[in-house]
Amino acid sequence: MPYFGFKGGIHPKYNKEKTSGKQIEKFNLNVGDEVVIPLIQHIGAPAEAVVKKKETVKRGQLIGKSKGFVSSNIHSSVTGEVVNIENAPHPIMGSVPSVRIKVTEIDDDFVPIDEVSKFQDKVLAAGIVGLGGATFPSHVKLSPPKKIDYLIINGAECEPYLTCDHRLMVEKTAEILKGAKLIQSELEIEKLIIGIEKNKPDAISAFESLKGEYDFELIPLEVKYPQGGEKQLIKATVNRVVPEGKLPLEVGVIVHNVGTCLAVYEACEMRKPLLERVVTITGAVKEPKNLLVPIGVPVGKLIEACGGPLGNIKKIVMGGPMMGFALFNLDTPVMKGTSGIIVYRDTDLPDLSMNNCIRCGRCVEACPMGLVPAIMEQFSVNEMYERLSEWHVLNCIECGCCSYVCPSRRPLVGYFKTAKREIMNMMRQKKDAAK
Amino acid sequence: MQQNKLFVTFSPHERDDLKTDKIMLYVVYALIPAMGVSIYYFGFYAIRTYLLTIIFTLFFEAAFQKISKRKITLHDNSALVTAILLAMNLPPSSPWWLILVGSFIAIIVGKQVFGGLGQNPFNPALVARVFLLISWPAQMTNWIKPVPITQKFMIDAVSVATPLGQSKTEVLTYGKIVSSEIANVSNLFLGNVGGSLGEISAIAIILGGLFLLYKRIISWHIPVSFIVAFLVIVVPYWLFTPEKTLNPVIHLFSGGLMLGAFFMATDMVTSPVTKKGQIIFGIGCGILTAVIRLFGGYPEGVSFAILIMNAFVPLIDYYLRPKSFGEVTSA
Numbered sequence: 001m002p003y004f005g006f007k008g009g010i011h012p013k014y015n016k017e018k019t020s021g022k023q024i025e026k027f028n029l030n031v032g033d034e035v036v037i038p039l040i041q042h043i044g045a046p047a048e049a050v051v052k053k054k055e056t057v058k059r060g061q062l063i064g065k066s067k068g069f070v071s072s073n074i075h076s077s078v079t080g081e082v083v084n085i086e087n088a089p090h091p092i093m094g095s096v097p098s099v100r101i102k103v104t105e106i107d108d109d110f111v112p113i114d115e116v117s118k119f120q121d122k123v124l125a126a127g128i129v130g131l132g133g134a135t136f137p138s139h140v141k142l143s144p145p146k147k148i149d150y151l152i153i154n155g156a157e158c159e160p161y162l163t164c165d166h167r168l169m170v171e172k173t174a175e176i177l178k179g180a181k182l183i184q185s186e187l188e189i190e191k192l193i194i195g196i197e198k199n200k201p202d203a204i205s206a207f208e209s210l211k212g213e214y215d216f217e218l219i220p221l222e223v224k225y226p227q228g229g230e231k232q233l234i235k236a237t238v239n240r241v242v243p244e245g246k247l248p249l250e251v252g253v254i255v256h257n258v259g260t261c262l263a264v265y266e267a268c269e270m271r272k273p274l275l276e277r278v279v280t281i282t283g284a285v286k287e288p289k290n291l292l293v294p295i296g297v298p299v300g301k302l303i304e305a306c307g308g309p310l311g312n313i314k315k316i317v318m319g320g321p322m323m324g325f326a327l328f329n330l331d332t333p334v335m336k337g338t339s340g341i342i343v344y345r346d347t348d349l350p351d352l353s354m355n356n357c358i359r360c361g362r363c364v365e366a367c368p369m370g371l372v373p374a375i376m377e378q379f380s381v382n383e384m385y386e387r388l389s390e391w392h393v394l395n396c397i398e399c400g401c402c403s404y405v406c407p408s409r410r411p412l413v414g415y416f417k418t419a420k421r422e423i424m425n426m427m428r429q430k431k432d433a434a435k
Numbered sequence: 436m437q438q439n440k441l442f443v444t445f446s447p448h449e450r451d452d453l454k455t456d457k458i459m460l461y462v463v464y465a466l467i468p469a470m471g472v473s474i475y476y477f478g479f480y481a482i483r484t485y486l487l488t489i490i491f492t493l494f495f496e497a498a499f500q501k502i503s504k505r506k507i508t509l510h511d512n513s514a515l516v517t518a519i520l521l522a523m524n525l526p527p528s529s530p531w532w533l534i535l536v537g538s539f540i541a542i543i544v545g546k547q548v549f550g551g552l553g554q555n556p557f558n559p560a561l562v563a564r565v566f567l568l569i570s571w572p573a574q575m576t577n578w579i580k581p582v583p584i585t586q587k588f589m590i591d592a593v594s595v596a597t598p599l600g601q602s603k604t605e606v607l608t609y610g611k612i613v614s615s616e617i618a619n620v621s622n623l624f625l626g627n628v629g630g631s632l633g634e635i636s637a638i639a640i641i642l643g644g645l646f647l648l649y650k651r652i653i654s655w656h657i658p659v660s661f662i663v664a665f666l667v668i669v670v671p672y673w674l675f676t677p678e679k680t681l682n683p684v685i686h687l688f689s690g691g692l693m694l695g696a697f698f699m700a701t702d703m704v705t706s707p708v709t710k711k712g713q714i715i716f717g718i719g720c721g722i723l724t725a726v727i728r729l730f731g732g733y734p735e736g737v738s739f740a741i742l743i744m745n746a747f748v749p750l751i752d753y754y755l756r757p758k759s760f761g762e763v764t765s766a
Binding site (some may be wrong): 007012048111161243299313314315317319324326327328330333339350352355356357358359360364369375391392405406407409 | 440441442443445446448450451453455457508511513550551552553554595619703704707709710713752756757758759760761762
């Protein structure tokens with residue numbers, strides 16, 4: 001299939017060379033170290049704690065049980081003793097209930113997930129969520145109510161700095177393919193497509209070399225942010241447009257991140273729960289790395305593991321620079337959706353002094369969703385949410401392209417994030433009132 | 436590691452290097468060739484006009500912001516752009532008081548009363564030009580003969596007519612053009628004609644425009660739709676009644692058409708934000724310019740055309756909302 005591309009998007013400085021050639025290293029904890037594992041690491045209902053203070057837990061043991069359909073399980077990433085169930089810092093929600101565990105034994109084994117026959121139940125039991133960052137529970141995505149004809153594996157990794165998916169694709173190519181094949185055969189999907197941005201030639205050739213063994217189609221993608229956005233990727237690879245407010249399955253497509261495929265493979269073949277993930281630690285650190293990190297390790301420890309910061313830390317971002325969240329606290333733990341930690345010094349940060357909008361239209365050109373940020377901003381500032389809704393603000397994917405290109409440094413995507421929340425609240429209230 | 440001092444903002448955490456002040460500076464760079472040509476042909480008069488407009492304009496901007504207790508924003512370079520564009524819209528021999536009034540109108544009436552940069556509906560330099568043209572028509576159409584600076588720095592102000600002005604006068608007086616040779620295309624191209632400082636050399640303006648296109652400060656949509664729409668009206672009119680108007684090539688390279696198409700109509704603040712809107716805006720400017728030049732009392736119509744279209748921008752922006760990705764037309 002040819003590359004169809006998508007409208008809008010930007011070309012930020014990628015800065016991936018710091019870590020793109022670095023093999024994934026294992027991050028090792030010591031006896032006595034503590035991890036803090038949040039009970040909510042996914043979109044949907046929080047998991048319910050199933051361990052108590054002072055209880056001894058094994059690596060891989062279930063500590064948080066999924067509550068409701070859109071929810072996921074949480075496992076211990078270490079063998080140790082539960083110190084406390086407390087609140088841990090969270091970049092978006094302020095603080096979230098979490099299980100603090102003190103490591104008592106370094107253990108490479110894990111408690112396997114329960115023997116279940118149904119594919120989706122295995123995925124749920126292993127606590128797999130979308131590892132691209134959105135953390136939508138995977139078993140839900142893998143239970144489509146209608147026929148799917150394309151499974152797209154997302155290896156775009158379009159966020160600058162991040163290389164965790166890149167390294168996985170180079171080092172775990174076969175496992176990712178096996179995971180993808182599992183999904184494909186379980187859901188009886190006709191075609192498997194893998195999309196990788198062209199700035200990862202080694203990942204592309206790694207997959208190409210397995211073409212004989214597995215049946216799939218590899219589409220090298222033009223390098224452009226936000227190529228990895230689900231709707232953009234679907235448009236770019238199979239030329240289908242997901243209707244506004246609908247999910248990809250509406251057009252017969254399911255998209256999974258490469259890390260998620262690997263997790264599916266490990267859950268099904270090794271009965272391994274999701275208890276660690278690859279995180280790119282980069283920016284102003286002495287030795288940027290791709291680390292395989294147990295869930296719950298505080299960010300500060302990872303920076304130390306990379307030789308410490310280069311100069312004074314001014315900002316720490318969890319995720320990529322385009323959509324990641326600035327952290328309040330170095331104790332924030334690594335979660336299932338944590339793809340990267342980017343450390344900034346004062347001198348690395350852009351000048352954010354704001355000017356009036358000069359209506360240059362750069363944001364309009366950059367928006368991959370065909371929105372008009374320059375005009376919507378006015379509605380936003382004046383809290384005209386009805387109007388914003390008419391201008392389809394709910395279609396905003398919060399990719400940040402508009403803010404990135406704005407020469408006047410208007411915090412456009414910030415306005416829309418706030419507006420979206422307000423509009424959702426209004427809709428919920430209306431619905432409740434109607435009941 | 437230090438704590439509690441982390442800087443927390445909304446994403447994205449990195450930004451494009453291009454800032455407003457740099458965009459404005461690029462516009463200034465793009466105007467340099469045209470400034471050079473005008474200085475070459477009008478010597479002292481040109482330098483004096485540029486200097487006075489820059490001084491007055493920056494002064495009014497800073498003074499207004501100081502008095503109204505706002506942040507002084509001379510560093511965004513937008514007043515500098517307005518200053519140069521205003522100077523380019525004035526006759527080389529403009530008296531100092533005309534420049535003073537023009538600068539006041541441009542900055543205070545054209546821009547600051549609306550709230551400053553980005554808030555003004557009309558192009559400030561054009562507001563000033565049209566105001567001066569209506570108030571002091573004699574001073575605003577007092578064109579002097581260009582003399583290369585290599586021959587004389589302080590030239591004697593010998594009055595000449597502009598090609599558009601002369602043809603308009605003849606058509607209004609005799610019903611047709613009587614002079615056999617009003618304009619020479621290569622002179623118009625190079626700038627060896629009477630006219631406002633910025634409109635004399637088409638090549639210098641086009642060079643600057645191409646630089647802006649290359650730097651992606653402006654896009655092709657407004658200039659191209661402007662020029663094409665203009666030609667669509669002027670060419671047939673000239674083919675059928677060649678005695679009533681000038682050759683379309685002369686039309687293109689004379690008056691403020693090139694300056695208007697590349698620098699005035701493309702003013703970001705006063706033009707639509709979407710590409711579709713920009714094309715409609717450009718077409719409107721082109722048609723209005725042609726209609727005013729061919730059928731109006733003024734020989735030149737670019738300023739009026741752009742100002743009129745400026746008024747439609749909010750409407751264009753509002754009704755030409757592009758379809759959002761995946762938007763369903765009718766449920």
